[in-house]
Structure formats: C-alpha cells, structure tokens
Amino acid sequence: MNKIGIFCSASDNIDKMYFDAAGQIGKWMGTTGKTLVYGGANLGLMECIAKAVKANGGHVIGVVPAKLEENGKVSSLPDRIIHTRNLSDRKDRIVEESDILLALPGGVGTLDEIFHVMAAASIGYHHKKVIFYNEDGFYDTLLAALREIENKGFGRQPFSDYYEVTNTLVELKEILTI
Numbered sequence: 001m002n003k004i005g006i007f008c009s010a011s012d013n014i015d016k017m018y019f020d021a022a023g024q025i026g027k028w029m030g031t032t033g034k035t036l037v038y039g040g041a042n043l044g045l046m047e048c049i050a051k052a053v054k055a056n057g058g059h060v061i062g063v064v065p066a067k068l069e070e071n072g073k074v075s076s077l078p079d080r081i082i083h084t085r086n087l088s089d090r091k092d093r094i095v096e097e098s099d100i101l102l103a104l105p106g107g108v109g110t111l112d113e114i115f116h117v118m119a120a121a122s123i124g125y126h127h128k129k130v131i132f133y134n135e136d137g138f139y140d141t142l143l144a145a146l147r148e149i150e151n152k153g154f155g156r157q158p159f160s161d162y163y164e165v166t167n168t169l170v171e172l173k174e175i176l177t178i
C-alpha cells in the first residue's frame with residue numbers, strides 16, 4: 001500500500017498520546033516512502049501527521065473543499081492540493097486517491113468519513129477497507145455498536161469486508177506494508 005488516506009482529528013485539545021502516535025505513524029510513512037492523502041488542514045492530528053510524513057521524506061496530498069480554503073485553515077505542508085467543491089466530493093476524492101483508508105482517533109468529521117467509505121463499499125463503489133487504529137481502545141464503543149448492528153442482521157455482507165481493526169503500531173505497519 002503506497003497511498004494511505006488518513007482520517008483524523010482536527011482538534012488541538014486532545015491528549016498528547018494521540019499526537020505521539022500520529023507522529024510515529026507519519027514518521028514511518030515518510031521513511032518507507034508512502035504518500036499521505038488527507039484533509040489538508042493545519043489543525044490537530046492532521047497537521048501533526050503531515051509534518052511527520054514530510055520531515056521524513058514522504059509525499060503529502062491535501063484534499064481541500066472550498067469552504068475550508070475560505071476559512072484560511074489550509075496547511076502549507078502538502079506537495080499537492082486537490083480542490084473540491086464540498087465535503088461530499090472531497091470524501092470521494094480521498095477514496096479515489098488512496099489505496100487504503102486509515103482512521104485515527106477523531107470526532108464527527110472523522111466518523112462521517114469512515115462511514116462514507118464503508119457505505120460506498122457496501123454497495124460496490126469500491127473495494128477499499130477502512131483500518132481503525134484503535135489506540136488505547138478509542139474505538140471500542142463504536143466497534144461494539146457495529147458488531148451489534150451486524151449480529152442483528154443489518155449488514156448486507158460481513159462488515160469485515162469493509163473494515164479491519166489494529167490495536168498497535170506494529171499491527172498497523174503489517175497491514176499497511178502488504
């Protein structure tokens with residue numbers, strides 16, 4: 001996997017451990033020559049991971065909707081900026097540009113992106129998976145809810161077709177190396 005789409009928090013008011021992990025993932029991506037595809041904002045974990053990828057020799061693509069450009073929150077780090085009209089076409093563009101999607105801890109923006117990818121996969125728009133980086137059990141509750149939904153028969157296919165879970169950086173690197 002060379003082009004890794006990453007969804008993650010735009011908040012700066014989160015525990016330092018999340019920044020540490022994002023920095024480690026970005027460093028690994030840079031040193032292994034990966035490309036980061038992400039939201040392109042100069043905020044939170046997004047800026048943190050882009051900085052680490054760039055500092056270690058990786059390539060960075062920011063996919064930025066017009067509204068966010070107007071707000072002046074675009075990072076100066078991306079090697080390439082892809083402009084989109086709105087949040088919806090931005091999500092499609094991130095999926096198109098990426099080999100795989102990775103969800104780090106985040107809020108509603110990140111959740112929206114995760115579910116967009118899985119919903120599109122469920123009706124055959126693509127076959128790319130979301131990898132949850134379940135740092136410190138961050139996604140335990142959401143994953144339990146997904147299991148319950150699936151167990152009650154609401155999945156058309158096994159949800160494992162759409163996502164995988166990694167609990168450690170070592171596991172994550174193994175999946176992204178395939």
Ligand SMILES: Nc1ncnc2c1ncn2[C@@H]1O[C@H](COP(=O)(O)O)[C@@H](O)[C@H]1O
Nearest residue numbers: 007008009010039041106107108109110
């Ligand atoms: N201000 C923003 N600029 C660019 N991208 C953003 C911004 N806010 C949210 N996003 C996208 O959504 C997630 C982060 O949202 P959270 O609610 O903090 O999880 C991120 O992946 C961006 O693509």
